[in-house]
Amino acid sequence: MKNVKSEALDSLSNLVALLVKDKALKKIVLSKPDASDEIKSVISPKLIANEYNLQIETFSKDNKAYHRNIKENFEKEIRLVFDNYSQINVISTVGECQFMRSKNGKETLIGDKKIKAKLSNGSFETVSENDNNKQKNYILSGNEDFLKKLGISDESGRIRDKMQAKFRQINKFVEHIESILDKLPKDNVNIYDLCCGKSYLSFAVYHYFKNVLKMNVQMICVDLKSDVIEYCSNVANRLGFDEMQFVCGDIIKYDMKLKPHLVISLHACDIATDIVLNKASENGADVILSTPCCHHELNHTINCEALSFVTKHSMLRQKMCDALTDSLRLLKLESEGYKVDALELIDPEDTPKNIMLRAIKKHNVSKDKLNELKEQYKNIKNFLLGNNA
Ligand SMILES: C[S@@+](CC[C@H](N)C(=O)[O-])C[C@H]1O[C@@H](n2cnc3c(N)ncnc32)[C@H](O)[C@@H]1O
Structure with a gap:
């Protein structure tokens, strides 16, 4: 991953870290990727084994989705991901903001100041990570050694296409437990x-x-x-x-x-x-x-x-x-x-x-x-x- 000098992206990743700290981040949608084999990425908060994580889900043109979870150094890690996209939309309980980089490299960031002001004001709703867990159960992430040994996920922790249903089934069963x-x-x-x-x-x-x-x-x-x-x-x-x-x-x-x-x-x-x-x-x-x-x-x-x-x-x-x-x-x-x-x-x-x-x-x-x-x-x-x- 490259590390591009950009005040707008520094400011945006700092804002995301504040939203994470205040549990006000809903999701981040990253589009217009530099990599030609990707379509987009989505970052959202997930509770994994009772720990707050940000999950990065990257969708590629061959219809596969790759997952990576971050549980610390959010600002630094997110900043590295941001480098690879020309459009970033941050959605939070406090409002939305958008970053765009044009073909000639001009960068614009809109909506960030309003969000910062509302955060410092202190009156906003928080996001329960369980709201996300209702859509998918993240007791198992895909990275577990046993899932790799059983061939459910590959070495990078990605759930193999033909094992997706089985993975959801066992995850849901564990949720019932x-x-x-x-x-x-x-x-x-x-x-x-x-x-x-x-x-x-x-x-x-x-x-x-x-x-x-x-x-x-x-x-x-x-x-x-x-x-x-x-x-x-x-x-x-x-x-x-x-x-x-x-x-x-x-x-x-x-x-x-x-x-x-x-x-x-x-x-x-x-x-x-x-x-x-x-x-x-x-x-x-x-x-x-x-x-x-x-x-x-x-x-x-x-x-x-x-x-x-x-x-x-x-x-x-x-x-x-x-x-x-x-x-x-x-x-x-x-x-x-x-x-x-x-x-x-x-x-x-x-x-x-x-x-x-x-x-x-x-x-x-x-x-x-x-x-x-x-x-x-x-x-x-x-x-x-x-x-x-
Ligand atoms: C459809 S498979 C399900 C296997 C596994 N629980 C799963 O969900 O992947 C049903 C399993 O039940 C086992 N089975 C059926 N009758 C059994 C019995 N009387 N005693 C022990 N195993 C039995 C079969 O050998 C088979 O492996």
């Missing part, structure tokens, strides 16, 4: 990922507890496929993720030796999700987070005259059976003493398998209430399967 942390022990947490497959999620969750939250964690990941279990064990060894264990086997037969505080599962196929939920509940898991996969069982077995006006349309039959299956799963967990919710995992455009079933163990639930729910569950199943006669 963040929201139930108060339901788990403060330290020494036992976590199971049942039907872990390639274990992208398990690595992310382990990293989150061990490296971000600095907690002791035992993570046990189970799957039928011996090759993926072997591969994941090797990756865990290379990463030094010593408290991760990979077990090859059928989850139905798996004996949970450690008390499960948290059971997670992402896209366990068809009835494998039911096995996960049963196993977790039978072993008294404190929290269960499960995003089901495809459902087939009810679609094949439903036998309900009252619903034949739906079941005769195959697409609607499948959609109804999906909703009924997940609702029955939640009702069953509720009857076993859990507070249950159906949440959205991620943007529905990313995947149709997008429902997160969340169950949190309740204390002091009356036996009568549980029996009533068990009866309701049995009656609905009988109604759907035509066992009423």
